[in-house]
Amino acid sequence: xxxxxxxxxxxxxxxxxxxxxxxxxxxxxxxxxxxxxxxxxxxxxxxxxxxxxxxxxxxxxxxxxxxxxxxxxxxxxxxxxxxxxxxxxxxxxxxxxxxxxxxxxxxxxxxxxxxxxxxxxxxxxxxxxxxxxxxxxxxxxxxxxxxxxxxxxxxxxxxxxxxxxxxxxxxxxxxxxxxxxxxxxxxxxxxxx
Numbered sequence: 744x745x746x747x748x749x750x751x752x753x754x755x756x757x758x759x760x761x762x763x764x765x766x767x768x769x770x771x772x773x774x775x776x777x778x779x780x781x782x783x784x785x786x787x788x789x790x791x792x793x794x795x796x797x798x799x800x801x802x803x804x805x806x807x808x809x810x811x812x813x814x815x816x817x818x819x820x821x822x823x824x825x826x827x828x829x830x831x832x833x834x835x836x837x838x839x840x841x842x843x844x845x846x847x848x849x850x851x852x853x854x855x856x857x858x859x860x861x862x863x864x865x866x867x868x869x870x871x872x873x874x875x876x877x878x879x880x881x882x883x884x885x886x887x888x889x890x891x892x893x894x895x896x897x898x899x900x901x902x903x904x905x906x907x908x909x910x911x912x913x914x915x916x917x918x919x920x921x922x923x924x925x926x927x928x929x930x931x932x933x934x935x936x
Contacts, residue, residue: 760900
């Protein structure tokens with residue numbers, strides 16, 4: 744059975760930190776593939792400068808299409824809204840019964856994981872691998888000690904999509920934070936301006 748890591752996010756925009764983590768997941772930990780799953784809207788966040796799904800999908804495809812063990816998925820664009828992680832996992836498990844899924848989340852998400860819809864069901868059906876974030880968060884000991892949750896020694900990423908969008912509004916050059924193909928696409932389409 745193939746082991747698939749689900750790396751969910753808005754990727755608004757996708758940046759070098761996302762690529763570093765996706766490569767870490769695909770090549771360092773025990774996964775056969777990583778699926779970069781674009782989310783239409785995080786139910787816990789207000790809609791914020793979120794560009795159209797098609798733009799984000801194209802940037803992700805352009806970023807990862809040359810890598811054999813990292814795939815891009817738009818499954819959440821096709822599900823009813825609001826969509827929750829448990830819905831995505833259930834749908835993927837139905838569509839791909841011969842694959843074993845693992846959820847890949849940031850430590851900031853683990854801090855509010857107990858607020859996620861059906862979080863206990865998520866832990867029944869998948870393992871959750873947690874990568875570090877630069878912000879310190881308090882995490883419930885019950886979650887940290889859960890056998891289905893594994894804390895990874897992944898690289899800490901020093902930049903976020905929020906910060907990149909903010910820098911763009913301030914006129915700061917963001918070229919060094921993005922893959923060339925994404926930077927050129929943003930300029931060509933005049934995104935985030």
